[in-house]
Amino acid sequence: MAGWNLEPAYSELVDDFGSLDAVFALQGERLTRDPLSEVIRVERGGVNYYVKRYTGAGKGLRRYLGKPRVKSEWQNLKRFAKWGIPTAEVVAWGLERKGLAYDRGAMITRELPRTEDLAALAERKDPQLSDPVWVDKVSRQLAEYTRTLHDQRFTHNDLKWRNLLIDDQQTLYLIDCPNGDFWRGFWLKYRITKDLACLDKVAKYHLSATQRLRFYMQYCRRKHLNVSDKQRIRHVLKFFEGRE
Numbered sequence: 155m156a157g158w159n160l161e162p163a164y165s166e167l168v169d170d171f172g173s174l175d176a177v178f179a180l181q182g183e184r185l186t187r188d189p190l191s192e193v194i195r196v197e198r199g200g201v202n203y204y205v206k207r208y209t210g211a212g213k214g215l216r217r218y219l220g221k222p223r224v225k226s227e228w229q230n231l232k233r234f235a236k237w238g239i240p241t242a243e244v245v246a247w248g249l250e251r252k253g254l255a256y257d258r259g260a261m262i263t264r265e266l267p268r269t270e271d272l273a274a275l276a277e278r279k280d281p282q283l284s285d286p287v288w289v290d291k292v293s294r295q296l297a298e299y300t301r302t303l304h305d306q307r308f309t310h311n312d313l314k315w316r317n318l319l320i321d322d323q324q325t326l327y328l329i330d331c332p333n334g335d336f337w338r339g340f341w342l343k344y345r346i347t348k349d350l351a352c353l354d355k356v357a358k359y360h361l362s363a364t365q366r367l368r369f370y371m372q373y374c375r376r377k378h379l380n381v382s383d384k385q386r387i388r389h390v391l392k393f394f395e396g397r398e
Contacts, residue, residue: 206263353369
């Protein structure tokens with residue numbers, strides 16, 4: 155049993171993107187590959203599209219239990235868009251089962267033009283990271299988007315600089331969220347701390363302590379830290395101790 159969806163605005167691409175069989179037959183530039191999935195880039199009408207294809211959900215009971223990773227990916231990107239968080243546009247999506255077992259699935263997103271991930275900027279020590287005006291503009295966007303996620307009791311769970319894209323207009327985008335989910339109670343607090351720690355894991359090497367604290371103040375929407383904030387900051391700073 156297969157379920158496949160193509161956004162009506164892209165109906166002219168039905169020959170290439172109109173079915174799961176067609177999507178798995180696509181040829182393009184391979185960008186990544188692992189035992190369960192691959193990403194290729196294809197160009198149609200002068201626009202690049204990223205095609206992520208999953209050929210398995212894991213071994214044993216993983217094929218029967220829980221939500222397939224590809225389904226989480228497209229659902230979470232659609233949630234971002236619904237919540238007003240800039241992200242990659244999902245053009246087509248779907249999966250196929252054999253009986254009760256997950257078999258394969260795919261998702262196609264439209265390229266975000268003139269973007270680069272923040273990890274790449276950090277790796278080459280881009281001068282923009284030394285520009286306080288640029289940093290503040292990006293920081294405010296990231297703080298707002300992160301708080302929006304957490305206010306929904308949702309955490310990204312892989313909120314790393316490589317999953318943050320910035321374009322030439324200094325607009326920030328959140329991408330790649332197959333592990334994001336909703337939480338409550340202790341687990342929500344823990345996952346929020348993990349999101350913030352993932353961001354700070356790279357920030358501590360490229361931003362000043364003042365800039366990092368300012369990001370947290372923007373995130374919590376307060377001008378002064380309270381006792382709970384100070385406790386969370388301590389947990390964030392210690393989260394990856396001994397694991398780097």
